[in-house]
Amino acid sequence: MSSRTVNIGLLGLGTIGSGVVRLLRTRADLILRRTGLALQLARVADRDPSRAREVGVEAQCFTTDCFEVLRDPEIHVVVELIGGQEPAGSFLFEAIRNGKHVVTANKEVVSKRWEELHREAASHGVCLNFSASAGGAVPIVSAVRDRLVADRVEEILGVLNGTTNFVLTRMSEHGDSMAKAVATAQDRGYAEADPSQDLAGKDTARKLAILAQSAFHVSVEPDAIFTEGIGSIQRCDLSAAEAFGYVVKLLAVAKAAAEGPELRVHPALIPRDHPLASARNEENAVYLRSEAVGESMLLGKGAGSLPTATAVLADVADAALRRPPRASQSETDGREPLDIGKAMTRAYLRFTVADRAGAIGRITTVLGEQGINISSVHASLYEDCAGWGHVELITQTAPESKLRAAFETAKTLDGVGAPASLIRIEGESGKPRWVTESCAPGKRFEAVVDSPSGNAAVKNRAEVSVAG
């Protein structure tokens, strides 16, 4: 069989980079048999020579100077696995200008310098592949770019951060506190020593920017995406969500709209039978709704040395097999993402209330004044805090701005105290998965209220009056 040699220049021997070295060592024959490509690790650069020895990179192909790799005329594909804005960004542009195909897992550079990178790659006739920058081994970038090339994406819901998904799963399934769940994630290698970027949703926002730019051809500044982390999620919110039939995920949301896509990152309740709910622990998953194909979902490992390295090598083979674009096909169309205040959302709200009659009535009255209908109310007493309880509500869909105004007002009501939560609900568009009864102000509706015995299986039905 005739084969074609592909010389790889690798920048960075961290978690993913060392995974690439290991995989290439054991899988080069397999890749040759499958594709006819003989992938060669020709040059490797890292600041730290000891890493090269640890991973077993031969001394003659190692350097501490990335430019030696970038300027080596023998190199066909530069694989950038350094991460961070700089110097990684400059290295990527240098590689492209030197006529090399580029494969990267760098979500910072790809999300922020999208147009510039694509323009440069097209004008130099090289491939720019970045599958591992969003979703890791989940083939979401190639699904959007290649498999849906004839389709229009209408909605993306993504669980794109393994750390937060692991933490929320532990809190929900094991009853762990957030601190304990984070510590467990660190123990198992699913969270960094400083997990703050992950917990605050910053990592998810960058990946969302990449997916949104791939799918919608808009220009997105990741730092401008509305982003809420999981820091304020309490265990009681997770159990209340479960009682209402939902699970909580840190969600990347992108919805197509004529004016420009709606983009946001925040914790969200999704129906328990939604396909995304099956993404547990460190898993990532992306749910897509597109015009012709309808609903689809991809689930898998979003991080980790070998899973991400597998995505990188698939990108290398793709770069070697695909004809590079002759012109930039990723130019944005000038639209801007929508302001979140214009979004329509429904939400789960939790308020801490004094154990006196009328709290539910006062809260629901405030919601009614903003025109927000309610589909479900649940109230129970705190076990460990006598005289206080909590009220949880599921609203109907309403403008985000009104929802937030009502939430802020209700928090200041007499008999209502901190803490309070607002968690949006997603994953119900497309199919109605949740049948509710709405309650207009002035009407009476039934709420399910836990019995004082604390036996969750025995519920009392209570009538709640909502003033008009």
Next chain:
Amino acid sequence: MSSRTVNIGLLGLGTIGSGVVRLLRTRADLILRRTGLALQLARVADRDPSRAREVGVEAQCFTTDCFEVLRDPEIHVVVELIGGQEPAGSFLFEAIRNGKHVVTANKEVVSKRWEELHREAASHGVCLNFSASAGGAVPIVSAVRDRLVADRVEEILGVLNGTTNFVLTRMSEHGDSMAKAVATAQDRGYAEADPSQDLAGKDTARKLAILAQSAFHVSVEPDAIFTEGIGSIQRCDLSAAEAFGYVVKLLAVAKAAAEGPELRVHPALIPRDHPLASARNEENAVYLRSEAVGESMLLGKGAGSLPTATAVLADVADAALRRPPRASQSETDGREPLDIGKAMTRAYLRFTVADRAGAIGRITTVLGEQGINISSVHASLYEDCAGWGHVELITQTAPESKLRAAFETAKTLDGVGAPASLIRIEGESGKPRWVTESCAPGKRFEAVVDSPSGNAAVKNRAEVSVAG
């Protein structure tokens, strides 16, 4: 922007073919902007000229003679959407020999003539793309071929037939009989007028052959795959499965083994929290376990005019953008699939029993004699058949041959009558999702038995003795 014209020759204007015509009409601009490819529907052939008029194909590019398309020197890509062995198979080979890239959704030809097709395509330097032949719009073929090019697949579990998945979902969620569920599927366009190939698992077996040949590089004769359909599934099996924490799917199973892969198609219980369980109604889904990436899953529409046409157009763009292979990379390695008798499986068994003491003991004794341990037993009386009840068991993992021998023996026991069911359990490898207590012969164990009141929420615990 510079563009490249790709002339498409389309064979067949059925459901998928007319979807391709419609999509091309509305999406050609989008594809051009995204890829630089100007896809042109240059020639269309179908036996029936009235179809061309219905879909709005221009008269001057239509013909009833497929060879006019196959021999047209202007055509770059032939899209074969006729289906069936012949004449479609001959048309595919003719297209390849005429130097045209080939895109097909033909599961019969691709599954049965795998090696021959790949060899011809490689020797003529053309691409052979068949994404739509297995999984429809679910990008499973490209995931295995491209995204896992550096990985080794260890296990494939697929829900690959929309008709049977719809029927099982309706039976399980709506309590429909199979006849009623099939009629509903036909009403909604999810089942053909004659759904027997689908219900018998034949369609699934062909798709499994395609996935297995893609992933394992073995030669597979689809008709030789052990195939059981859903014909004997009863509603009571679905509710028993649910009570044990499972859902029932018609599953395509492929597991790597040194000697050759284990391949089979049969109804299977999978844990309710398994990602595949979220494939409901007509959806398809494929769960993969691979060495480096670990677990992943793809879910979406496995059929339908526009979803499948989207997969076909993605294959057309891929054929135009990818360098064709220089030699056949899909040669099989001479291994043969394993005989199912050598498989290790665990199963759900249901027996109809007379309402007399000792039935559970006699059945479990027979199982014990074959060395089969039991992890769960459940017994209840038939509501509509006085004096008879059913016993359901979940076994531990055992050789398929022993399981079947024990099942056949137990059916002939005194007080045990027809009907009886054996449904294998899958989806528990990788992670232990089901914690059981085993029961060796001669020991005593507890079984959960429904109370005669019929209130499923109130269970009585019964001790069952298993003779050694």
